[in-house]
Amino acid sequence: MGDFRVSVATAQELRRLRDWADDEGWNPGVSDGQAFFPTDPQGFLVGRLNGEAVASVSAMRYGADFGFIGFYIARPAVRGQGYGIQVWQAGMARLEGRNVGLDGVVEQQDNYRKSGFRLAWNNIRYEGVPSAGGQDDGVTLVDARTVPFDQLAAYDRRFFPAARDAFLASWLSLPGHAALVALRDNEIQGLGVLRPASGPSRVGPLYAASDSIALSLLTALSATTPGLSIAIDVPDINKPSAALVEQLGLTPSFETARMYTGPTPDLDLAGLFAVTTLELG
Template sequence: MSKFEIAVGSADDVQRMARWAGDEGWNPGNTDAYAFFAADPAGFLVGRLDGEPVTCISVVKYGQGFGFLGFYIARPVARGKGYGIQTWQAGMARLAGRNVGLDGVPAQQPNYRRSGFRLAWNNIRYEGPPPVGKPPAGVSLIDAQSVPFDRLAAFDRRFFSEARDSFLAAWITLPERAAMVALRDGKLAGFAVMRSCRTTSRVGPLFAESSDIAAALVSALAAKMGAKAVAIDVPDINKPGVALVEAAGMKPSFETARMYTGANPEVDHAGLFGVTSFELG
């Protein structure tokens, strides 16, 4: 009889999970897995069938009351046999008692609802030529690595429900990416990261106090990275964000539902022009 076991994964397993996500068409960044692992090294579960990895899920803890679920994958050989739901149950058990968020692909959304998740908004991946723009008057753009980290982390907290310092430190410094902030009167008014991916380079996060600042950040990052096309995962509740990417000629290519088991976290939705990642929120 085949033996199926679920256990915490290794750093190498997280790299494999990212490759599997690429196979599913999710297009993670080439070096994203290093930041994911830094966020919560015990938050990545792998299901093995007779010793071979066939399922996975990430269940990353943030603070004392929040968690984010991602990387829920069953390889084709393991589908329809109950291994996926066992992996799901193990993941949810790790986040018991927390408000759990996820970005659900359309095919799985009915299952997520049955598990107690409810829709907050939809994230739409737009791909195409990057917006072109210069910073508005009084705003300057600089490398995010030159900003005192406590200031950057505080700005990030406006748009994400909990502190995520270990993740953020890796996210802005890993290879194959660039990170920039916008400053107005010495205060942060925007923050964005672009990273190389298997296919189109992706921008996330994209936080900004106005669509003009968001456009300037993406335009500057694309120039720095030499990206002729970019992808941004835009919350559909941010109408100026949708208008920005559509005006640039970007087209929808992928969609997920941002869902939570509890109340929607109180964040600055008006400045959330692009989510950081589908895997960790």
């Protein structure tokens, strides 16, 4: 098998992982690594065969008891040789004792079950150029950068199992990211982010107190890239979300399974119209 070792990735190697994800057709965001790396710099693991990186996984620690697995990739030339599973085991060992989540390709569900994961819902990626949307006259849309961060972090916690302030602060402020908040009487009623990607611009997260607010946010975000395609990962457990994007003319293109090793976290699923990222949750 040669000399195979698993260790923490460098910041430079994280850029390579993004390219690997691109090769897999996952359409990663152009600047994802700039938000990913500070979230948990020791959480990106690379398997090196005779010194060359050939496999990867991310094992993000959030708070004291939650973790998320992503970037599980073995390069095509080494698949079926046991290198991927070694990296996987190293990632899971890093998250031992935590409730671990992942968004995995549906055909791998049985393998994930063998590792103790249980299905919570599926995320359906919809893509296309949105048709004319609408505006909820009861809310005002503002740049997220103008809203006190403590309010944004508290709002995000309704939809994510743990605090992730470092990630969120970067995600909302990276160049090229459009981040909008829906306000009513100075209270947050929704949040949406659009970011440039290798292919269609990615929307995530999209949180909203109602369908009409979600539509307002999605309409405004897509207007920042007029006439261009977007991609949005919609949890099928939120039926109105799928109906909303289909109303805009988007069509399904990809599907992943959201799974957890422990109980499904108590989240505001009715307000979760799109997950943030399939790699980090």
